[in-house]
Amino acid sequence: MGNFPGVTVEKKTGLCNLENSKAEIIDLPGCYSLAPKSIDEEISFNVLCNPNNPDKPDVVVVVADASNLKRSLFLCTQIVDLKIPTVLVLNMIDQADKKGLTIDFDALSVELGIPVVYTNARKQTNIRALIKVISGAVSVSEKTIVDVGYLNAAALNEAKSICSVNNTYSAFVIANSPSVFLDVDKSYLLELSLQKHNYKRLQAQSSEALHRYAAIGEIIKKCISHFPVSESKINALLDKVLTHKVWGYLIFLGVLFFIFQAIFTWSTYPMDLIEKGLIGLSGWLTDILPSGILVDLLCRGIIPGLTGVLIFVPQIALLFAFIAVLEDTGYMARVSFIMDKAMRKFGLNGRSVIPLISGVACAVPAIMSARTISNWKERMITIMVTPLMSCSARLPVFTLLIALIIPPDKTFLGFSLQGVTLMLLYLIGVVSALLSAYVMRLFIKTKEKSWFIMEMPDYRAPRWDNIGITMLEKVKLFVLSAGKIIVIISIVLWGLSSFGPDDTFGRVEQKYSANEYSQQFSEKEIMNKIAAEKLELSYAGILGKKIVPIISPLGFDWKIGVSLITSFAAREVFVGTMATLYSVGDAENSSTVREKMAAAINPLTGGKAYTFAVGFSLLLFYVFALQCMSTIAIVYKETKHWKWPLIQFIYMGALAYLSSFIAYTIFK
Amino acid sequence: MKKPLGELYKGQKGRIDSFNDKALSLKLMEMGFLPGEVIQLSHIAPMGDPIAVSVSGYILSLRLEEANTIIVEC
Numbered sequence: 001m002g003n004f005p006g007v008t009v010e011k012k013t014g015l016c017n018l019e020n021s022k023a024e025i026i027d028l029p030g031c032y033s034l035a036p037k038s039i040d041e042e043i044s045f046n047v048l049c050n051p052n053n054p055d056k057p058d059v060v061v062v063v064a065d066a067s068n069l070k071r072s073l074f075l076c077t078q079i080v081d082l083k084i085p086t087v088l089v090l091n092m093i094d095q096a097d098k099k100g101l102t103i104d105f106d107a108l109s110v111e112l113g114i115p116v117v118y119t120n121a122r123k124q125t126n127i128r129a130l131i132k133v134i135s136g137a138v139s140v141s142e143k144t145i146v147d148v149g150y151l152n153a154a155a156l157n158e159a160k161s162i163c164s165v166n167n168t169y170s171a172f173v174i175a176n177s178p179s180v181f182l183d184v185d186k187s188y189l190l191e192l193s194l195q196k197h198n199y200k201r202l203q204a205q206s207s208e209a210l211h212r213y214a215a216i217g218e219i220i221k222k223c224i225s226h227f228p229v230s231e232s233k234i235n236a237l238l239d240k241v242l243t244h245k246v247w248g249y250l251i252f253l254g255v256l257f258f259i260f261q262a263i264f265t266w267s268t269y270p271m272d273l274i275e276k277g278l279i280g281l282s283g284w285l286t287d288i289l290p291s292g293i294l295v296d297l298l299c300r301g302i303i304p305g306l307t308g309v310l311i312f313v314p315q316i317a318l319l320f321a322f323i324a325v326l327e328d329t330g331y332m333a334r335v336s337f338i339m340d341k342a343m344r345k346f347g348l349n350g351r352s353v354i355p356l357i358s359g360v361a362c363a364v365p366a367i368m369s370a371r372t373i374s375n376w377k378e379r380m381i382t383i384m385v386t387p388l389m390s391c392s393a394r395l396p397v398f399t400l401l402i403a404l405i406i407p408p409d410k411t412f413l414g415f416s417l418q419g420v421t422l423m424l425l426y427l428i429g430v431v432s433a434l435l436s437a438y439v440m441r442l443f444i445k446t447k448e449k450s451w452f453i454m455e456m457p458d459y460r461a462p463r464w465d466n467i468g469i470t471m472l473e474k475v476k477l478f479v480l481s482a483g484k485i486i487v488i489i490s491i492v493l494w495g496l497s498s499f500g501p502d503d504t505f506g507r508v509e510q511k512y513s514a515n516e517y518s519q520q521f522s523e524k525e526i527m528n529k530i531a532a533e534k535l536e537l538s539y540a541g542i543l544g545k546k547i548v549p550i551i552s553p554l555g556f557d558w559k560i561g562v563s564l565i566t567s568f569a570a571r572e573v574f575v576g577t578m579a580t581l582y583s584v585g586d587a588e589n590s591s592t593v594r595e596k597m598a599a600a601i602n603p604l605t606g607g608k609a610y611t612f613a614v615g616f617s618l619l620l621f622y623v624f625a626l627q628c629m630s631t632i633a634i635v636y637k638e639t640k641h642w643k644w645p646l647i648q649f650i651y652m653g654a655l656a657y658l659s660s661f662i663a664y665t666i667f668k
Numbered sequence: 669m670k671k672p673l674g675e676l677y678k679g680q681k682g683r684i685d686s687f688n689d690k691a692l693s694l695k696l697m698e699m700g701f702l703p704g705e706v707i708q709l710s711h712i713a714p715m716g717d718p719i720a721v722s723v724s725g726y727i728l729s730l731r732l733e734e735a736n737t738i739i740v741e742c
Contacts, residue, residue, distance in 0.1 A: 033698040068725045071700045209697040245714035341715040456727040
């Protein structure tokens with residue numbers, strides 16, 4: 001239980017050895033009741049209450065906070081009333097001791113009619129006893145804690161038959177949240193029937209809550225005794241510092257700074273390793289396999305596509321490890337607390353801070369983490385603006401172009417001007433995300449009220465094994481959901497850049513097989529020249545030239561056009577495409593790409609092709625444009641509608657075009 | 669004296685009397701804001717909003733606007 005802001009938004013499954021058998025354990029997102037108010041709560045509701053859910057559990061284990069039994073029993077008794085075999089686990093029993101609570105487990109078990117086990121999951125206390133209880137036959141409780149039949153028996157009876165359930169309480173909770181899993185026809189029927197019987201949803205739910213708490217009060221009176229103890233002051237002290245109007249923000253900034261530094265420096269080594277390893281693999285395969293179209297597809301389409309996916313794994317793993325630590329210690333709730341007011345001005349929510357910050361590493365997991373925002377409008381705005389935060393895929397493009405247009409020895413206020421420019425680009429990303437949110441706030445309409453009721457958990461040490469699991473899960477999710485699309489698009493782009501109309505490719509090879517070339521150039525130089533000319537004549541090259549009239553106001557030539565097309569799947573492909581176009585060969589050596597681009601001549605002006613105006617315009621284009629298939633895919637998955645990724649693609653594209661146009665016009 | 673929760677000063681205690689937003693009151697009740705329960709304003713965010721209150725043995729943060737739908741007797 002508990003809905004601390006953070007990353008636990010999917011159900012997780014795992015296998016567990018019981019005494020005589022194996023069980024599949026499904027860990028559901030935390031919730032407070034069977035009346036879901038956000039997407040993650042709906043996931044739990046669907047598993048518990050939908051009779052047709054494939055994950056419908058045999059036994060529900062309710063893990064409750066022993067130090068706060070009253071609130072924990074609310075959900076627990078609701079599940080008991082669903083008539084599902086239930087076991088109550090009182091976790092954090094040490095906390096209850098500290099608060100001076102003594103719980104009579106046997107009496108509690110009798111009152112609820114279900115087995116009660118106490119544990120301390122952090123110290124692995126009594127886990128064996130829990131496994132023993134689950135291994136035995138757990139039966140449905142004979143007790144009904146609150147009989148909702150008194151509310152509107154006629155309406156609930158009809159609801160029972162419409163939802164095909166035989167328990168009044170199940171019908172009650174489905175009737176209160178019909179849209180979660182009922183199909184349109186059934187929920188329409190249900191709505192009509194409820195209206196006919198004059199069923200008042202809110203009134204019924206409030207009445208149930210009051211009755212339930214009254215019943216829980218009685219149970220607690222019988223089972224819990226309270227001894228006064230002096231309370232620990234550490235929590236209050238930490239809160240005082242971490243939510244302080246000066247220290248709170250300074251500490252948060254420091255934490256952010258540390259995380260970014262760590263992500264960028266610590267991940268360099270594994271990222272290099274992955275890249276070198278896969279480039280080496282494709283080189284080795286090219287050497288040992290006979291040359292042919294399939295090998296070419298493997299080595300120049302699929303493996304580079306895979307590289308594009310795997311290269312992000314270290315950063316994503318690190319980012320989520322840090323977020324998990326912040327969440328686990330209870331600090332994230334304080335961050336949301338001190339940021340909410342400022343974020344709300346932009347139509348966002350205190351919880352939007354996490355997705356926005358995560359967006360600096362990768363928009364895909366960031367957009368997933370927006371699920372904890374219960375308000376639909378604030379969640380949509382967060383999803384829509386998160387890709388404006390400069391993600392790590394933009395970094396290779398930024399580095400290349402900055403090195404191209406800003407001399408390395410120039411300084412600004414004592415700092416390297418290159419570094420300042422990089423920071424400026426990140427700032428533009430942040431500011432445009434906030435401003436876009438501010439504008440969208442006016443356009444996205446909702447009747448739903450925004451709320452920000454959130455538990456502030458006690459501070460605790462992080463559970464390292466839990467953090468390891470979170471890291472693995474996020475990486476898996478990224479590789480599977482984004483990976484598929486990136487690989488597919490890479491194959492399409494490989495096709496576009498490897499084939500041309502008619503026999504143009506044959507003619508190129510014929511041209512370079514002539515003697516004059518083999519005398520003048522080395523074999524490698526000729527290979528690179530062939531590759532460059534083939535790309536120019538391929539379908540991708542043709543497309544690049546076709547869009548020149550559209551992009552020339554931004555200062556872009558056909559080579560940039562080709563790179564824009566190929567980097568549609570993922571921004572970092574830009575560097576590789578440039579490498580091919582300037583016949584550098586491998587993209588491995590980015591300094592050679594830079595030298596070639598710096599030496600390139602604009603045939604119209606006779607001057608440098610990459611002037612400051614062109615470079616800056618291109619940088620701005622990459623700051624704004626949504627050139628990332630994975631983001632588009634994840635936005636569709638999260639919003640369940642093509643409308644949102646489409647709007648996002650168009651508005652970010654428009655921002656990119658306009659800002660590049662303005663920049664080019666000014667600096668030209 | 670009865671007044672909205674948001675008008676308590678930091679550290680002040682009160683007893684929950686009633687709610688004036690039906691939809692929100694349901695969520696609040698589920699989370700332990702029950703009529704009769706003792707409630708204390710424990711923190712105020714740097715910009716004056718949201719606030720954190722201690723109720724039913726734990727600390728919850730909520731926006732002023734939400735807090736003011738809860739009427740407390742103090």
